[in-house]
Amino acid sequence: MANPVPASLAAPGSAAAAPLSPAQAPPLSGFAARDTALLALAARLRAVGTDGFDPAWYPIPDDALAATDNAAWRSTLAAATDAVLTDLLLGRGRFVGGRPDIRRDAAAHPLAPWREALATGADPAAVMERVALLPPEAAALRTALAEARAVAARGPFPAIPTDGPGTIEPGSSDAARIPILRRRLALEDPALADLPSTDSAIYDQPLVDAVKRWQAREGFEADGRIGRITLAALNQPAETRINQLRVNLDMRRGLVASETERRIEVNLPHQRLRLLEGNRETLAMNVVVGRPDRATPLMRVRMTAVQFNPSWGVPERNARDDLLPRFRRDPAGMQARGFRLYQVVGGERTEVDPTTLDWSSFTRTNFPYFIRQDAGDANALGRIKFIMPNGEDIYMHDTPDRHLFRRPDRAFSSGCIRLERPMEMLDAALAGTAGWDRARVQRALDSRATAGVTIARSIPVALLYTTAVVQDGRVSMRQDIYGLDRSYMRAMEAGDPRQRVAARNASR
Incomplete structure (x- = not known):
C-alpha cells in the first residue's frame, strides 16, 4: 500500500499509550471497591468477547484466588483491568502499520481519568462498560457481532462443492450443490429456515429468493445467479464475518476528533464516495475501485486541479x-x-x-x-480527470463504461477511481474558482482540447477501508476485498508489542 504510515497511538514508551503489564506493580492494586464489585468486574473482563476481544489475551485471575490470596488476586485483576481498559479506549490494533486511513490520538483519550474511576468507583464493571461504548457506533457493531456469533452457533457452514458446472442458474438442477446451498443459507436466513425441509436438487424460487437476499446483503448483484465469486463468498466460514466485525469495532477506538472542513471520503470495500461538510453529506455516488490484484492504495491527499479532455x-x-x-x-x-x-x-x-x-x-x-x-469519448479516463498529487499516480476520473455503476460489486479498475457522477463532482471542485461555471466547463469540453484548471480551494481526499458501515443504527457489511481486515485481525491477536516483551521478561 502507498504511504505506509504506522497508525500507532504514540511512540513505544509513551506514557500516554502504555498499558501496565502484569509484571509491574499496578497502581490499581488499591481498589476501593468491595470484593463483590471486583468479582463483577472480573466477570465483565471475561465477557470482553462482546467487545471483539479474546479473554485469553488478558491475565484475568480465577475468582478462587480472591479467597486464598486476596492481595495477589487484586493485583492481578488490576493488571488485567488496565490492559483491557487500554485496548478498549485506544484500540487493540493500534500498532497496525500501513493504514493512513486510521488516525488515532492518545492525547484525546487519556487513560488517567478512567484509571481513577476504576480504582475508586463503587461499580468498576459499569465503568468498563461505559468505556466499551465510547465509540459512536460501538453499540450497533456489538449487536451485529452478537448476531453473527448466534448464526455461527447454529453449526458450521457446509462447504458447497466448487468443481461442478459453471454458474448455477435459477431453475437448474444440481444434486451435488443445491441441497448443500439450501442448508447453508438456512443457517442465516430465517425465512428459508421456516420453510419445510427438503433435499430437492432443483434451484427453486424460494431458494432463489434467499440467494438474492444474501447477495443484496453482501453487496453482490442480486440476480440469483451463483457464479465463482458468489460461491467463494458463500464458502467463507462464519468466523470470517465475526472477525470482520471484531476488526471494525476496534478500528473505531481512540480516533482523532471528527473533521469539520469540506472533504471527500472514498470507502473502498463499499465502493462509495461522499463529499462532506462537517458531518453533513452534500454529495454521494458509486465509484469503481481497483480490483484485488491492483488494489487502490490507502492514502490521504488533496484534490488540486481538474483536467478536461485528458489523454491517457x-x-x-x-x-x-x-x-x-x-x-x-x-x-x-x-x-x-x-x-x-x-x-x-x-x-x-x-x-x-x-x-x-x-x-x-x-x-x-x-x-x-x-x-x-488520445482524448475523446472513447478515452478510458472519459472527459474529466481530477488530479490529487501522490506517489502512486492515483486520480479520479470520468469513464465511458457507465454500465459498471449499476453493479453492486465495482472493484474493476487498475487502481484509479472512476466516478459515477463526474459533473456533480466538478461543480463541487470548482466552487469558488473565479470565472468557472457550467457554461465555461461545457465550452472546455466541447473544444476537445486538453486543458486544465487549478481549483481555488483544494479538497482533502481520504481513501479509506471500512468493510462495516453503520447507517441509521444498522450495519452494512462488504467483502474484505484487499485482505486488510485479515491483516488487522492478526495485529489484534498479537497485541501490544511492549506487553509481549514484558511478559517474556517476567517469565524468565
Whole structure:
C-alpha cells in the first residue's frame, strides 16, 4: 500500500499509550471497591468477547484466588483491568502499520481519568462498560457481532462443492450443490429456515429468493445467479464475518476528533464516495475501485486541479497485461479507438503504426513500446480527470463504461477511481474558482482540447477501508476485498508489542 504510515497511538514508551503489564506493580492494586464489585468486574473482563476481544489475551485471575490470596488476586485483576481498559479506549490494533486511513490520538483519550474511576468507583464493571461504548457506533457493531456469533452457533457452514458446472442458474438442477446451498443459507436466513425441509436438487424460487437476499446483503448483484465469486463468498466460514466485525469495532477506538472542513471520503470495500461538510453529506455516488490484484492504495491527499479532455498515458503494467492482447486481436481497431504506439529511437519518441507490426512476436516480458490514448469519448479516463498529487499516480476520473455503476460489486479498475457522477463532482471542485461555471466547463469540453484548471480551494481526499458501515443504527457489511481486515485481525491477536516483551521478561 502507498504511504505506509504506522497508525500507532504514540511512540513505544509513551506514557500516554502504555498499558501496565502484569509484571509491574499496578497502581490499581488499591481498589476501593468491595470484593463483590471486583468479582463483577472480573466477570465483565471475561465477557470482553462482546467487545471483539479474546479473554485469553488478558491475565484475568480465577475468582478462587480472591479467597486464598486476596492481595495477589487484586493485583492481578488490576493488571488485567488496565490492559483491557487500554485496548478498549485506544484500540487493540493500534500498532497496525500501513493504514493512513486510521488516525488515532492518545492525547484525546487519556487513560488517567478512567484509571481513577476504576480504582475508586463503587461499580468498576459499569465503568468498563461505559468505556466499551465510547465509540459512536460501538453499540450497533456489538449487536451485529452478537448476531453473527448466534448464526455461527447454529453449526458450521457446509462447504458447497466448487468443481461442478459453471454458474448455477435459477431453475437448474444440481444434486451435488443445491441441497448443500439450501442448508447453508438456512443457517442465516430465517425465512428459508421456516420453510419445510427438503433435499430437492432443483434451484427453486424460494431458494432463489434467499440467494438474492444474501447477495443484496453482501453487496453482490442480486440476480440469483451463483457464479465463482458468489460461491467463494458463500464458502467463507462464519468466523470470517465475526472477525470482520471484531476488526471494525476496534478500528473505531481512540480516533482523532471528527473533521469539520469540506472533504471527500472514498470507502473502498463499499465502493462509495461522499463529499462532506462537517458531518453533513452534500454529495454521494458509486465509484469503481481497483480490483484485488491492483488494489487502490490507502492514502490521504488533496484534490488540486481538474483536467478536461485528458489523454491517457497507459502505465506499463496496463499496456502489457491489458492492451497487448487487444492489439494482437485487432491493431486497426485499437488505432481507431485513439490508441497510439510509440518507441524511443536515438533518444527521440517516434510513433509506430500498429498495423505494420507482427504482434505474435511480442510477449509481456518483450514489449518495447509505450502507449497513449488520445482524448475523446472513447478515452478510458472519459472527459474529466481530477488530479490529487501522490506517489502512486492515483486520480479520479470520468469513464465511458457507465454500465459498471449499476453493479453492486465495482472493484474493476487498475487502481484509479472512476466516478459515477463526474459533473456533480466538478461543480463541487470548482466552487469558488473565479470565472468557472457550467457554461465555461461545457465550452472546455466541447473544444476537445486538453486543458486544465487549478481549483481555488483544494479538497482533502481520504481513501479509506471500512468493510462495516453503520447507517441509521444498522450495519452494512462488504467483502474484505484487499485482505486488510485479515491483516488487522492478526495485529489484534498479537497485541501490544511492549506487553509481549514484558511478559517474556517476567517469565524468565
